[in-house]
Amino acid sequence: MTSFILNEKPIRTEERPGMTLLEFIRGVACLSGTKDACHEGECGACTVLLGSRQSDGTMAYKACASCLTALGDADGRHVVTVEGLGGEPLTLAQRLIVEHSASQCGFCTPGIVLSLTGFALGSATLAYDDAVTALDGNICRCTGYASIRNAAKALCAALEGIDKAPDRRLAALISSGVVPAYFTDIAARLAGLGAAPVPCGKNTVTVAGGTDLFVQKPEQLLESELCFLSRRGDLDYVREDKEFLRVGGAATIEDFRNSPEVRRHFPALAADLLLHSSAILRNKATLAGNIVNASPIGDAAIILLALDARLVITGEGGRKREVPLDKFFLGYKKTDLACGELVSEIMVPLPPSGARYHFEKVSNRTTLDIAAVNSALLLTAGPDGAVKDLRVSAGGVGPVPMLLPGLDKLNGRKPDAAFFNDLSKAALAAAAPIDDIRGSAEYKRLLLGQLMLAHGRALAPVEAA
Template sequence: MIQFILNNQVIKTSANAGITLLDFIRDHQQLKGTKIGCREGDCGACTVLVGELTENKVTYQSITSCISPLGNANGKHIVTVEGINLPKELNAVQKAMTDNYATQCGFCTPGFVVSMTGYALENNKTTSCNDAISGNICRCTGYKSIEKAGYEIEHKLQQQNGNQQIDWLIKEGFIPDYFKTIPEKLQQLQPKNFEKTGVKVANGTDIYVQHADKMAEEDVHLLTDKNALKGISFTEGICTLGVNTTVTEIAESKQLQTLFPKLKQFLKLVSSEQIRNMGTIGGNFVNASPIGDMSIFFLALNSTLTIQKEDGSTRQIPFQEFHQEYKKYDLQEGEILQLIQFKVPQAEDFFNFEKVSKRTHLDIASVNAAGRISVVNDTIIEAHFSLGGVAAIPKYLHKTNAFLIGKTISSETVKEAETVLQSEISPISDVRGNAEYKRLLARQLFFAHFLELFPNQVELKKLIT
């Protein structure tokens, strides 16, 4: 039986763990404020908050409930727009929206309000309120008014005393007072683990886009409660990530931010706030998309993948060998991904990530690229470049990387390497652009790595002449 708290109500249900959280909220609980829009996680109309108890404190994140399995709510606090209403007046976010004329047809408004409230509930705000709504779409194009509401909320939150966050938010009218009781209520829940049978699902951001109706009728093997698949650790110069680690968890890791100073800037290009909160790196790998952002990212880190067999034993392979053909990968019956590891960058190591897409947020790449390069005395001793959108799989550039080793960093070297690069990619024309356009993007993004990382040795003028 699934047990969780929905707003201020304890829920115990025997509903199929594979139905979407959105459908349970609307059809089983008749809470219609959470809207049905795209059913693909793209529009944010179905945004809810998920609160998880850690050390007697509840931390909240926004997610899109249309592609989240109900079973993943087990043991958590789910908050819909009805759950942040105050008894007799608008809450602080709702008031900011109305004061700035940020509601038009109103269909998207609940999703925006929930996302902004989630921002207010964040313990360590390292983004802006308007970053928090990067996964919410307003079809009436009322963005400027919504942005003004976001700035107003940010200004009000700057007055907050962080020591008693929940009490302050209640006092200032951001959330109702029942939020104070949630930690104790979550402790009293006794959620049980599910049977390990059926289709394997982490957080659903891929499989539920394509097969939500099918998943509602099937058994699901939920992977989110497997602690062995979570976490980020460092041992003897190796960084290890469980494959259930989300993009947000990577972006918020202080150690990874130290190793990759532009990490948050890179990962803001990956989908949207709600999807980054849900999407796991393992899910991105087995999606096997030729433009998978995290696949391209970890290919450039020359990572090693650990695969767990059904009997608990494991095997390791270079990540560059995992993807074999279009949507095919090296995972046998009964196996699951467990860990991915890479060597911690040293002083001689440089890393960069680039992506071109039609929208800045919440969009798939036309071409994405990453590169890790080791340089000693201007000589390249190691190179690992990858490209997405230019082959049937996320492409590790074997020939280009081999060519670069032993070369001196210069504009001439980069131009020669780009010629090699073009010989080993095979883009096709599709909705993201024609083959010629993708070759041009591959060229430009490859150049961009060197212009960003070695501005004193590589000149744009020499690259394009």
Template structure:
């Protein structure tokens, strides 16, 4: 209801992650449509959006003061230099696991720090502040300009309420081997920019992970931003994700690819793989093999074989090790079939 224009599809997306999957969808959807109708028929052009919502009893009157109260909370958390507190960005992972400790302890909330938020273009580089939310990244016109399927790729990341809280910095530092955002950023050969007070340093994202949940990050450092080069006009990008459900689910295996061609040969290539190693994985050997190659069916089969030797999947609730190995092979095939259907014969890949 906070949107200035209301549509049933937006209402359905906003409810994502909050509805029991066993029953109730039809009634909730009807209620959402009815609410939109009540609002549209009762709103007045003489009142702003907030006042219309209050007048029509969609929200309590005390919401008039919420913005000011949130600003006051933000004022109290501006400093990101407190050494004794736990640094929290969106908190969508930590609050689920350790909420009692965090709400009673000294949490350093950096998600409201405007210096750490935003998406910008500097020369040939795109910069994303570490406190920028996944939904802000998903909705970015700048990123959609360079990646036509960007909005769809990021719609596979959690629900709208989670995307409104989760941040890119948190996704990187969380170090989940199957994180979607970090998987995409690996294929863009991104750089992580770290800071500790006035001290700053940068490191390639593919070198940031040292082992399971182990980072090349010093004790008091925070992620300031993430950056990557603007894609060239001769580039191609794709993201693939396999999960039990298309939406609102964690990947069993995911993969991204960025590739540039010149005169039919691969000049630049970056491929990532998630769910097949203890860390978000950059497929170095596979990329090295594909450089300067012409794309054809046999080359892609060889690349998939090399990738199989780079990974170390384990059996868990999302599938056996052999199954995940097969999934990654199929995702690699999918990248090239989607991007270069005229160069790869799907039947010969079987």
């Protein structure tokens, strides 16, 4: 049984938890405002808000692609479609879209309204840049983005100075006409709906964000017993201790990206992780899911390899073991994870003083695209400026996300242009790319060499120019 609130209406359904939320909304609840287009997370037409009751009694809303969200993931939550917003009267985002002529055929418009509403409910800054980021997964074929951005700019102006404190924000947004008044009671109504976690084990499929699973094997998910990590509040955290940043196995890429701990220790990651998919996917996709899917070009996996991350793996009965990430990938899509085991925590060592980090990704589009080749570097220099330690990862150039071997020989040198030229040669010696849809082997080798020089230009701009 899946129980949730769809707009204002309580839902209790026996439909299979592995059905997509989009299929339920359109096919079972007969709400056709949420559009079905790519079914692969690529267009944003199916965007809805997923609201979760927080431990302090407030609500947190995230815009998500409903085509890659399981019905079972809605258990205990508030799902908002365009029918649950305005109509008569229009909400603020809807009205501004009309006033700025930001809709023509209207197919993308419900998704855009939901993404802008999610931004108003959740953005820490309510700044225009964040509004544009919130829209990076919503594709419009006919209006043109200038007028959509004008509507977003007007929304930011209208929300300037609004009370952002979590316990007062919803009331402020209701008075500003961003969401209807019935949102006030949702947290109380959800209190009785607490979703029971299904234990993950040998006979269940672990669903984290589902952004990979629902593209790869939607039919299999319909038939399987699913364990949803979104119900594991105990695995949803980013915190630090003396040595490590500790990231729970259920933490999303967006929560990681925005966490104060990450901003403090790895400020560059806020921008780097914007290159991962799009906001409506990052709001669900997890760091752990990016590692376990073992894609040779996973962005988070590549970044975490350079940062020397370790995984805490929990098996049945709660047995824990630790595995360095560079030992986790055993072969193409093969990992050191036994059936029934979970990646429960990712441990990222805090950067030593003198450490410099940089990430590069080459893809056809800036957002919503996986890499042809990507690479991250962590370089630690001593007080004399000589390299003490160098970790460089590369994706798309082998069957697994790779940590480049044999770089010790570069230690002790100044990280100048000659150093990065030699790094480029070492990277090419280690790489074994293949021809595939993202490019020929020759093209990827060329990219890899250039990315090493790009690391150099970012870290030693004058000498490596």
